[in-house]
Amino acid sequence: MKVDVVTIFPEYLSPLDLSLIGRARAAGVLDVAVHDLRQWTHDVHRTVDDSPYGGGPGMVMRPEPWGEALDALAPPGPDGSARLVVPSPAGVPFTQSLAHELAAEPRLIFACGRYEGIDQRVLDDASRRMPVNEVSLGDYVLFGGEVAVLVILEAVVRLLPGVLGNADSLVEESHAEGLLEAPVYTKPPTWRDLPVPEILRSGDHGRIARWRRDQSLLRTARRRPDLLAGPAAAALDRRDRDVLLDTGFQISPGDMAE
Numbered sequence: 001m002k003v004d005v006v007t008i009f010p011e012y013l014s015p016l017d018l019s020l021i022g023r024a025r026a027a028g029v030l031d032v033a034v035h036d037l038r039q040w041t042h043d044v045h046r047t048v049d050d051s052p053y054g055g056g057p058g059m060v061m062r063p064e065p066w067g068e069a070l071d072a073l074a075p076p077g078p079d080g081s082a083r084l085v086v087p088s089p090a091g092v093p094f095t096q097s098l099a100h101e102l103a104a105e106p107r108l109i110f111a112c113g114r115y116e117g118i119d120q121r122v123l124d125d126a127s128r129r130m131p132v133n134e135v136s137l138g139d140y141v142l143f144g145g146e147v148a149v150l151v152i153l154e155a156v157v158r159l160l161p162g163v164l165g166n167a168d169s170l171v172e173e174s175h176a177e178g179l180l181e182a183p184v185y186t187k188p189p190t191w192r193d194l195p196v197p198e199i200l201r202s203g204d205h206g207r208i209a210r211w212r213r214d215q216s217l218l219r220t221a222r223r224r225p226d227l228l229a230g231p232a233a234a235a236l237d238r239r240d241r242d243v244l245l246d247t248g249f250q251i252s253p254g255d256m257a258e
């Protein structure tokens with residue numbers, strides 16, 4: 001996968017040199033280039049922002065440097081394999097399924113906005129020649145798109161073949177199945193008078209799997225009941241529903257599988 005990141009704070013992306021993403025780059029699984037937007041400015045002050053049309057607080061990122069940057073990184077024409085990803089509080093929620101979608105792409109370009117955001121015409125112009133995803137990490141406000149790109153890239157890169165040691169762990173993990181993780185434990189068997197649940201030391205893998213599923217169901221019902229509505233509910237078997245009903249969690253009839 002080829003990744004380009006455009007930002008006015010390139011040093012914000014230095015964590016991409018570390019750990020598993022750094023190793024994936026060294027192994028050639030991933031090719032990441034970080035670009036300073038100001039290289040596509042031409043005035044002595046290397047200006048990237050200007051006052052908003054219609055008034056209002058703050059400044060807006062100028063279209064011209066972005067236009068030149070995207071022309072350079074994704075020249076109009078046959079190649080067209082790139083997908084533009086723009087973090088924004090006004091974007092669609094970033095999810096594990098979108099992470100899988102992006103992980104299937106040969107080429108991603110990330111545009112990191114700052115100030116009040118990027119002039120909308122930059123995205124409108126780019127969408128004339130490449131798919132554009134405006135995505136949000138969640139309902140809270142950041143200073144800019146850089147940290148969102150770090151989050152999105154981590155979620156995407158760990159799905160690439162050859163990045164995670166045992167790809168099996170991808171199967172069982174949270175959100176892969178739409179349920180939250182069960183609690184995890186390691187040695188010592190008792191810590192500060194807190195014991196590890198006996199069942200986990202029983203060696204009875206059938207009962208352990210059931211215990212973990214029940215914990216996932218109960219946690220999900222308590223913390224993310226939204227995840228148990230709609231299609232996820234249809235994936236629940238009779239035993240699952242009994243576990244939830246015992247806790248008083250109501251599964252709406254409409255969500256019940258036939």
Ligand code: JD8
Pocket residue numbers: 087088089091112113114115116117118135136137138139140141142143144145148
């Ligand atoms: C990109 C500029 C700051 C946002 C005025 C504060 C994502 N989940 C998320 N929250 N915030 C962002 C995000 C914030 C950004 C930019 C993403 C570019 N800002 C702006 C509008 C209000 N300031 C985000 N993904």
